[in-house]
Amino acid sequence: MVNLSLLDRSETNSFYQVFSQIMQEGYDNFSPKLIQHFLNKDYSINVVNLWIERNFRRVMLAKDEGVIVGFLVGDYTYGGVGFISWVGVIPAYRNRGIGRLLYQNYERFAQEKKAHLIELFTYEKKKHFYEQLGFYEIGRREEGFYGHQNIIMNKKIGEWNDANLQLSNIY
Ligand SMILES: CC(C)(COP(=O)(O)OP(=O)(O)OC[C@H]1O[C@@H](n2cnc3c(N)ncnc32)[C@H](O)[C@@H]1OP(=O)(O)O)[C@@H](O)C(=O)NCCC(=O)NCCS
Numbered sequence: 042m043v044n045l046s047l048l049d050r051s052e053t054n055s056f057y058q059v060f061s062q063i064m065q066e067g068y069d070n071f072s073p074k075l076i077q078h079f080l081n082k083d084y085s086i087n088v089v090n091l092w093i094e095r096n097f098r099r100v101m102l103a104k105d106e107g108v109i110v111g112f113l114v115g116d117y118t119y120g121g122v123g124f125i126s127w128v129g130v131i132p133a134y135r136n137r138g139i140g141r142l143l144y145q146n147y148e149r150f151a152q153e154k155k156a157h158l159i160e161l162f163t164y165e166k167k168k169h170f171y172e173q174l175g176f177y178e179i180g181r182r183e184e185g186f187y188g189h190q191n192i193i194m195n196k197k198i199g200e201w202n203d204a205n206l207q208l209s210n211i212y
Contacts, residue, residue, distance in 0.1 A: 043139055044104055045103055047100065048101070049093075053090050053093060055109050056109060057086045058109075059110075059112065059129070060089075069164035071187075092114075098117075099117055100113070101146055112129055112143070113128045117154065123147065123150075123158070124161065125144075125159065152198055155205035157202075158197055159176075161194055162185070162186070165190070176194040178192055
């Protein structure tokens with residue numbers, strides 16, 4: 042039985058191991074050099090700890106019997122837009138709806154924050170996964186971040202309203 046829970050400071054090492062495992066697969070054919078850069082620099086364990094200590098990122102975990110099997114890293118919304126940066130489910134647990142569950146949880150959170158839009162970047166192989174969740178492509182960069190193709194996808198989840206200004210940026 043898979044449950045979702047927010048990443049706690051005491052679990053960052055376990056999360057980092059799962060994140061590393063999925064990162065090693067390469068996501069969008071990341072080169073070994075880029076993977077090492079991500080794991081040792083941009084997304085090192087120190088960075089993950091900072092995310093949690095300072096509320097820079099919201100990390101939702103999917104756990105089976107307390108063992109982490111998936112995650113979704115998103116922000117706390119800004120200007121009514123929620124941004125999802127990383128989603129991963131370990132290979133043995135794929136195609137069981139865990140990715141969808143993680144996404145639906147983030148969408149509910151973003152709605153609570155009065156967000157009207159969710160954005161993410163993906164690549165060709167995963168585009169259909171997000172289309173099934175209601176995302177549509179709004180454009181693409183052929184050589185975007187780190188020289189990779191960024192398919193920019195959005196999902197409208199509400200209406201922007203100036204009355205929500207106070208709420209949208211409070212962590
Ligand atoms: C993308 C990723 C997170 C999806 O996670 P997941 O848990 O497999 O996602 P889901 O199970 O919700 O959906 C995946 C597929 O399983 C299907 N599915 C969902 N529940 C199912 C079930 N109970 N039985 C059979 N199939 C099911 C979905 O319809 C979907 O079909 P698709 O192959 O046409 O997309 C996962 O493949 C992954 O970690 N990939 C590597 C990292 C990556 O590329 N992340 C995305 C970066 S943008």
